[in-house]
Amino acid sequence: MTFWRGTVSTRCALALAVLLSPLGVADSARPAALEVKATAAVRHGQELVPADRVIPGDEVFYTLEIRNTGARALPSPTVDFAIPEHMRYVADSAVGAGAEVSYSVDGGRTFDRPDALTVGAGGNRHAATEAEYTHIRWHFKHALKSKAMALARFRAIVK
Numbered sequence: 001m002t003f004w005r006g007t008v009s010t011r012c013a014l015a016l017a018v019l020l021s022p023l024g025v026a027d028s029a030r031p032a033a034l035e036v037k038a039t040a041a042v043r044h045g046q047e048l049v050p051a052d053r054v055i056p057g058d059e060v061f062y063t064l065e066i067r068n069t070g071a072r073a074l075p076s077p078t079v080d081f082a083i084p085e086h087m088r089y090v091a092d093s094a095v096g097a098g099a100e101v102s103y104s105v106d107g108g109r110t111f112d113r114p115d116a117l118t119v120g121a122g123g124n125r126h127a128a129t130e131a132e133y134t135h136i137r138w139h140f141k142h143a144l145k146s147k148a149m150a151l152a153r154f155r156a157i158v159k
Contacts, residue, residue, distance in 0.1 A: 031070070031074055031077070032070070033068055033069050033070025033071075033072075034066065034067070034068060034069075034070075034074060034077055034079075035066075035067045035069055036064055036065070036066050036079055037064070037065045037067075038062060038063070038064050038065075038081065039062070039063050039065075040060050040061065040062050040063075041060070041061045041063075042054055042058050042059065042060055042061070043059065043061075048061060054158045055158065056159060057157065057158060058157070058158045059090065059155055059156070059157055060087065060155065060156050060157070060158065061153070061155055062081075062153060062154050062155070062156065063152075063153050064079065064081060064138075064151065064152040064153070065149055065151060066079055066138075066140075066144070066149065066150045066151070066152060067147075067148070067149045068144040068145065068146055068147065068148050068149075069147070070146060072146055073143040073144060073145045073146055074143060074144045075143045076140055076141060076142065076143065077140050077150075078137060078138070078139045078140070079137070079138045079152060080104075080108055080111075080136070080137045081135060081136050081137075081138075081152075081154075082108060082134065082135050083133055083134060083135060083136065083156060084156070086159050087156035087157065087158060087159065088131045088156060088157045088159055089103075089130045089131070089133045089136070089154065089155075089156050090130070090154070090155040090156060090157060091130045093154045093155040093156075094136050094138070094152070094153070094154040095154070096138040096140065096150065096151065096152035097150065098140055098141050098142050098150070099139060099140045099141065099150075099152060100138075100139045100140075100141060101136065101137065101138055101139075102136075102137045102139070103117060103128075103133045103135065103136055103137070104133065104134050104135035104136075104137070105117050105118075105119050105128045105132050105133060105134060106134065107134050107135070108134060108135040111135070111137045114128070114130075115127075117132075117133075119132050136154055138152045
């Protein structure tokens with residue numbers, strides 16, 4: 001079955017971008033003991049399969065495994081994730097047990113609740129739409145114990 005009609009290099013580039021979207025937190029800002037691994041999947045029939053080939057309109061399911069590899073608990077860790085440029089965030093899909101979720105529309109410089117986000121300049125400011133989100137932030141309300149893992153998830157549509 002063919003999922004994509006583009007060239008092989010286009011397919012590979014898009015698949016890599018889906019799977020390897022950069023984390024919004026610079027390595028120097030994230031505690032050394034906090035490791036984040038992102039995986040992406042698409043629905044194929046009744047099951048989820050790795051998102052190695054996608055086409056515009058596909059819904060991609062992202063899962064972030066957030067691990068504390070250190071010997072001590074990490075108090076209230078925060079994880080930022082950049083939404084790939086070719087993806088559109090699905091409203092209300094970002095979740096994480098015990099996490100407060102916020103969003104950025106300015107490349108990850110500032111974060112806020114959806115109802116507080118605006119874009120534009122001067123008199124042309126308007127409420128931000130999900131399509132304008134650039135990053136998602138999960139701020140966990142509790143410590144992440146040593147050797148423990150937390151999960152965060154969201155969905156996005158291929159543009």
